[in-house]
Amino acid sequence: MLIEGTGFALSIVVYLYLMSLAPSWPLNAAPPDLLAGTSLTALLVASLVPNLFLARWARNQNLLKVRVGLIVMSLLGIAPLILRAFEFPAMHIKWDQNAYGSIVWVMLGLHTTHILTDLIETLVLTCLMFSRHGDNGRRFGDVSDNAMYWNFVVVTWLPMYACLYWVPRL
């Protein structure tokens, strides 16, 4: 997570660096529409609540509740991807139009990859917890690691959201 955190931080640095060179920002585009990004942010923050419950259930090794929690978190992994699909057009620019478009798409893409990776991991763990391998201390450990990773995905989004949506409005 330190590795990816450095990666996210660097992408923000690149964004600010390009902004410092540009005569106007955003370059030849309107600031992004707020609706999709803001609802996604709200959804991600809200998803922390069931996620923290899931982590607690995994610590207590409560199989039934962990199964339910994993299904909820799988759904909460899919929903942001749908909202994300509306975020790209809300930027009013494509990646190949100028450097602003390039960095915006890369930042969104980078974060989307993380949602996607965590979603796949959650789905695999859900299957695992319904299999005969589920009721086991190590699996519960995997579930709490996965919950921790989701916290990371949500928390890293907050500075990126501020950067993508509010910095152009300054």
Added chain:
Amino acid sequence: MTREDDSELRDTALEATELDRRLTATWATPPGLWGALSTVDHKIIGRRYITTAVVFLALGGLLSLLMRLQLAQPEARFIGPDRYNQIFSIHGTNMMFLFAVPVMQAMAVYLVPLMVGTRSIAFPRLNAFSYWMYLAGGLLLWIAFMLDAGPDVGWFAYVPLSGPEYAAGKRADIWAQMITFTEVSALAVAVEIVVTVFKQRAPGMSLDRIPLFVWSMLVTSFLVILAMPAIMIASTALILDRLVETHFFNPAEGGDVLLWQHLFWFFGHPEVYIIFLPAVGMVSTIVATFTRRPVFGYLGMVMALISTGVLALGLWVHHMFVAGLPRLGESFFTASSMAIAIPAGLQIFCWLATIWAGRPIFKTPFLFVIGFMVIFVIGGLTGVMVASVPFDTQVHDTYFVVAHFHYVLVGGAVFPLLGAIYYWFPKFTGRMMSETLGRWVFGLIFAGFNLTFFPMHILGLRGMPRRIYTYQPEMPWSGLNMLISLSAIILAVGFLLFFIDAIRSGRSGAPAPSNPWGASTLEWATSSPPPPYNFARTPVVGSLEPLSDNPDMLPVAAGLRVDCRELLVTSVVEAIPEAREPSSGDSIWPLWAALATTATLIWSIFTPWAVVWGSIPVAIALIGWFWPKGTSEDDS
């Protein structure tokens, strides 16, 4: 530790021979090809890593001989400009990404678990995966070179030269994707080392009892973790610019070419310390052993390692002094570049004090350490010179800089590495290398190196630029160039002799006892080479030099299972035992995962859709990797 369980067989119940038999059955790699491909033994993988890196060293050395052949005379016609561009680019890329960084990490993969007294490295399957990724990245670069598609844009691939406008074809993409391979493997190893050092140290090995080599690898691993994401972002942005027309480095559309230099050197300068710090750890280890006393100023040495690591992240701009940056920025980076000489100097003085106060024994490993000190100090002095902006402006892109960084890198890393190989070869193979040949190897390499690279300082001051494939006879350079090329032969003979010695000793050298040098760190407490399980019983450490306190007896901890792979987890600061933790068994999945990743990465040089379709086999391989197989390691 004390919990009793009848169904689990523990080591407390067994005699030495029976314990060895059962532990071998649990930990050994099965014979045959399948066993070799699926092993996760850190010693086997470490040996493979070292051997592969040394092969790349030899290949990179051959390229430098080709360059010296071409430059020996003015207007020579052996190699054309296009081929020459590929040769120097691949020489640099190969030496940095396929030799220097991997070989240092490889030594750590083998040695760190032994030096901290544990049975295996943390995340052993990730370790196997990292080796396959590294091998694939190396093959990509060299096969591309064989097909005349080798990168020709320098080892740092500056834009716009490497951008879509000036670098047609796939050469620059191969460079950028090779970066991805080596960075993935380097990051993986860094994570393993950090976790091994923090959580798997032998009971009693508190932070102030960690061997200096292990400290140096810990700091190095953090540098890898903090610096390498920058180059991955940079090379990804370069590939995107080239493949899907983004504009990160295109000034016409709001991009910036200096952005590349910032990102590259934010990684590139720490890279030097990623190579140098492990060497520092090797030097400390060898100095302590061959002077028969602990290194003077342990705490100062550790602080010097950490402060070098911190400063290393704040000097990158000194590679860009001629790029026209604000004056204040240049002054700041001049100051920080000079400041890093302080911890380096401190370490040199600590070693000198150790040698002064000890009883030095001049065996081959120690000779290389002496050679290191001489050469590295010269490289450090020219380093302080080029840290000054006006001087740097004069010698930038000349052979003076070539001389400087070869003094720093070969002196600072290759000499300690060769010493370290002579030192740990008995542990790796169970056989000694030849002392007579070793002295010849040292003499030839030391003389050959200085004769080859010292004159380059003068060439640089006489204005010979780097990266030119030939020069005119009117230039005052031909005599020195001929001298350098002839001296390079001496250097090459030295290396050839080293390879001969290593191969011959590996086959038929004198058998090595478990502690041939009378050293004091834990890797010498087990047989040479170590058994698959490293230590029959976990050692307990009471000082910085566990083997010196009482050479005949080492206290041990017991209570680990012998019927499945299990190791002891200890606390970060005091190394107090916390739990028994299973360690993953052999698996073929890391290889499948590496093959799927390789296919995806190479395919993505040609189309962005490769990332979409390629992620499917990668995901399948990763799921196969992590899906429990019902073994006791998976379930306990």
